[in-house]
Every structure is written in C-alpha cells, then in structure tokens.
Amino acid sequence: MFIPTSFWQPDRDQWKSLVTFGALFLALVNVGLMRIIWKQHFGWSERTYKGLARIHRACGYTAFGLMIFIAVVTCIGIIGYGGYGTRPTWHSFLGIAVLAIVIAP
Numbered sequence: 001m002f003i004p005t006s007f008w009q010p011d012r013d014q015w016k017s018l019v020t021f022g023a024l025f026l027a028l029v030n031v032g033l034m035r036i037i038w039k040q041h042f043g044w045s046e047r048t049y050k051g052l053a054r055i056h057r058a059c060g061y062t063a064f065g066l067m068i069f070i071a072v073v074t075c076i077g078i079i080g081y082g083g084y085g086t087r088p089t090w091h092s093f094l095g096i097a098v099l100a101i102v103i104a105p
Contacts, residue, residue: 026063
C-alpha cells in the first residue's frame, strides 16, 4: 500500500480541523470585503477598492484550495481505511456536494 498506516492519526484530525477553520475564516473575510467593495461607504479611491478586490480574489482562491485539499485528505482517509464511522463519511459527502454547488455554473 502506498499510504502508510500512520497517515491518519487523531492529531491529524485536529490539524484538519484547524485548516478547515482557516478556510472558513478566509471565507468570512471575503464576505466582509465584498460588502465593503460593493457598498463603497468609506469614500476611498477607486484604486483602493480595486486593491481590496484583488485581496478578495486571492483569499477566495486560497480558501478554495484549502477546501479541495481537505476534501482530498478526507477522501483518502475514508477510502483507504474502510472502518471509518458514518459521521465523517456523511460529512465528506455533504462537503463534496457543497463544492459541486459552488463549482456548478
């Protein structure tokens, strides 16, 4: 087997949760940035709002990359080790469904 048996440890689950929190935090930052960019209540220059739009785009791509990474790591854990419980399995399938909704045009 190309995946070592020490791949999925309890501390790895905690690490995965922290990365998930990071992706969620970036998503919340993006919501705030888009509100600032759309409303333009602060009266900043157009250049500042374009810079915020670039930051928004970078945070979005980073959060999306983290979500894909977490989904792949979780799927490797579920597929590679058949004794996994039903809660993580449903959680992964629901996460994949959300990703499919986000990607769908």
